[in-house]
Amino acid sequence: MNSDEIISVVADIGNLYTRAGFTGDDFPRWSTFTKCTETMQFGDESLGYGNGQVLDILQPFNPDLYENLLKKMFEKLGVQSKDYSLLLANNFQTKHDLQKVVEILFESVEIPNFFTIRNAALSTFSAGRSTALILDIGAYSTTASAVHDGYTLLKTQIQAPIGGEILNEPFRQYVVGEYNQFKKTCLARDIKQGLLTYEQIDTTQQYELPDGKFIQMQQAQLSEIADKLFNSNDNFKGIQHMLLDIINNSVNDIKQQLCSTVISTGGSSNIPGFLNKLQTTLSALAPPMCKIKLVMYPSNQNRYHSVFIGGSILASLSSFQSLWVAKNEYQESGKFSIIERKCPN
Amino acid sequence: MNVGTNVSDDCVTEFNNLKLGKQYRYVIYRLDKDKNEIVVDHKGARDSTYAEFVSHLQNESRYAVYDYHAQTDDVPPRQIEKLVFIFWSPDTNQPVKQKMAYAAGKEALKKKLNGLSKEIQANEPSEVEEAEIKKTVLN
Numbered sequence: 001m002n003s004d005e006i007i008s009v010v011a012d013i014g015n016l017y018t019r020a021g022f023t024g025d026d027f028p029r030w031s032t033f034t035k036c037t038e039t040m041q042f043g044d045e046s047l048g049y050g051n052g053q054v055l056d057i058l059q060p061f062n063p064d065l066y067e068n069l070l071k072k073m074f075e076k077l078g079v080q081s082k083d084y085s086l087l088l089a090n091n092f093q094t095k096h097d098l099q100k101v102v103e104i105l106f107e108s109v110e111i112p113n114f115f116t117i118r119n120a121a122l123s124t125f126s127a128g129r130s131t132a133l134i135l136d137i138g139a140y141s142t143t144a145s146a147v148h149d150g151y152t153l154l155k156t157q158i159q160a161p162i163g164g165e166i167l168n169e170p171f172r173q174y175v176v177g178e179y180n181q182f183k184k185t186c187l188a189r190d191i192k193q194g195l196l197t198y199e200q201i202d203t204t205q206q207y208e209l210p211d212g213k214f215i216q217m218q219q220a221q222l223s224e225i226a227d228k229l230f231n232s233n234d235n236f237k238g239i240q241h242m243l244l245d246i247i248n249n250s251v252n253d254i255k256q257q258l259c260s261t262v263i264s265t266g267g268s269s270n271i272p273g274f275l276n277k278l279q280t281t282l283s284a285l286a287p288p289m290c291k292i293k294l295v296m297y298p299s300n301q302n303r304y305h306s307v308f309i310g311g312s313i314l315a316s317l318s319s320f321q322s323l324w325v326a327k328n329e330y331q332e333s334g335k336f337s338i339i340e341r342k343c344p345n
Numbered sequence: 346m347n348v349g350t351n352v353s354d355d356c357v358t359e360f361n362n363l364k365l366g367k368q369y370r371y372v373i374y375r376l377d378k379d380k381n382e383i384v385v386d387h388k389g390a391r392d393s394t395y396a397e398f399v400s401h402l403q404n405e406s407r408y409a410v411y412d413y414h415a416q417t418d419d420v421p422p423r424q425i426e427k428l429v430f431i432f433w434s435p436d437t438n439q440p441v442k443q444k445m446a447y448a449a450g451k452e453a454l455k456k457k458l459n460g461l462s463k464e465i466q467a468n469e470p471s472e473v474e475e476a477e478i479k480k481t482v483l484n
Contacts, residue, residue, distance in 0.1 A: 121346070128434065128448060130346070149451070150449065151346055316442070
């Protein structure tokens, strides 16, 4: 990074985790839960203690709490919001929510420049591609999207209400002790991350609890839990079918490219054996002439932060600097219309 | 998504020399990082072989336009000529930022080159073999 490069702030505010940092970094400097206490405390130290309510900032979208989170973010990054452009990953369900956030950013948080782009596009860029079929297994939902030349094709995008958090449930029973709900979920999540696997295991998997006791689980039990991502039920087809639906609904020109550039992102993609299972399952079901090829990130860590990394790189490109929406442009143009014009989607 | 990468005038001039003047078989472009501009990297003579073209695609990303001639399997065989845009983006040894700068700059270049029929994105040598380009042109 040379001294001519202007540094901006990049933020990926997800339903469970918020990751924020600076352009040029390959790791978000501030990572926290997208939740706070009733007294506006952030971070798992505050959330995990006491019996006060833990409030969700997204799902549903709470503008006041969101505003507090944004201000906290700049404070934690140690910079003044007035001096830094912000690239925010777009994971908003409605235009209305995005509109509200832009208003908060320019009018209350007072950033000088803004840009937004879909999570799927940023995950694509961070794999060094501009076209890909992205499977983003989030905490509470999974989104499958086709990205073509940096544009997320919203018409074929599919979302399902199954994500990593649903896999925590079977591990809750092992959490003993006086904890609040939030902390219990964190501990269950930890056990899941220590034990869950798609791979054939010879011996039973073991996990050591804080009190020294060990939990053991059989392969069959773990497979049943892990397979929730692939099995269909009332409101979910299985991640493989989400991807296939997009492939089958895409125009022929890009079908091949999507099949040969499948990227799985989100922490659950790191479950041992997941990528192999995804590859075999998809290959068996793919249309003829479409060879399924999974594209890997340089490291597993990237799957937690692929959206942040994509934003970090995109906003550091000198060719990108002309795309920022400036505060005066926002105010003079009738506000939201300029966002729609300058930010592809 | 066009991120506004600059494209030197030379890029278009040489493209037209290939397309209309039939002076070259291929033109290879690269991204000049200092000037943040896409420039001409290499031009292949009209009688160059495909192998010579591929020899220029090494460890760094490149864009290329190749004037490919193929024969169909019909009887009698038909001659097909197409201008193929090739985006070479090797996965190995390239920093992600560079790969991404090339990915982001692609649209800016394509916009300036009128008359491209087909596009290939290749991330490893097997994807840019002559058989692949022939398949693309004939379909």
